[in-house]
Amino acid sequence: MPTVVHLEQMKFLPVVKAVMTQAGLNIAMDRWDVRNSGSAHVVINMGNQLSVRVAKTDRTAFLVARRTEVLRRLPTNLSFEVPRPITRVITRNGYTAIGYTWIKGEPRNPGSAPEKALATLVKEIRAVDTVGMVPYLDTQHAHWGGTDWEKTLREQVVPLLLSNNQKLARAAIDSVLALEPVEPTLVHGDLAGHNILWQGDRLAGVIDWDHTTIGDPAFDLATLGNWYGWESLSKAVTPAEIDRARVLSRLLALQAVAYTLNNGMGGAIVRLAVERADDWLRSHRDELT
DSSP states (O other): OOOHHHHHHSTTHHHHHHHHHHTTOOOOGGGEEEEOOSSSEEEEEETTTEEEEEESSHHHHHHHHHHHHHHHHSOTTOSSBOOOBOSOOEEETTEEEEEEEOOOOEEOOSSOOOHHHHHHHHHHHHHOOOTTTGGGSOOTTGGGTGGGHHHHIIIIIGGGSOHHHHHHHHHHHHHHHTSOOOOOEEEOSOOOGGGEEEETTEEEEEOOOTTOEEEOTHHHHHHHHHHHOGGGGTTTSOHHHHHHHHHHGGGHHHHHHHHHHHTTOOHHHHHHHHHHHHHHHHHTHHHHO
8 A cells, every 4th residue: 555655756646636626625734544455546534524436547537527427416315335435537648537425335255244234235326227327337347348249258358268168157158048038137347345335244345336327237236246255145045046147257367367467467467367367267167177
């Protein structure tokens, strides 16, 4: 995690200070928690009062305004908090940022989670009325291939895998393509554990709605089941829906590789994603054969 000294040397410091000023706050830098691990943004949580997101790339900066509108249009009666914009989108020194409400809570480590809380989360996301939101939502699978996701996985991702895993990867893709269509709903798009904040056993908030779209709700179930375990979803959906989500979860490791390729990440990051995909395929060989 970057220190405050490192932050002072970063070129995006002027835009961060501009956001803080527009929010009407003056929070000392020794109370800034800088998180640089995300691929798209640097996130700075300031004294439990303000969260500032700074776009890392020009493409991400271009999408900030549209994705912020999604947050404005999410229902206000959700049982959990979502980041709400409290400043305009601001650009300084070539960097784009915006300020959001800060949400108290921390991600839960992989493993079981309260079933009722997950059931409520799934129900409320599915029930969101998307009228008026559609122009601001991502296209399906935009961050890992879009409408060409199958071609992306087969032609760009599979050849990077170990030769004895490539057949398994193609089998995983085929199993997803064999699923029957379902009624689309709002889909968070990245409902992994690092985007879900807890206070003890209470689900406090859901962050990072950048890839929200309308699509197969089982994609959200797949990421939830992969993080918290399938048993944790037993009160959220039917066994048939869990079975569908388990099939879709076979793509998660391949998606991660496609994401690194589509977003121009460095060779080391791509290699790490490929190694993880190889490990996953190896450990699930029996399931895929």
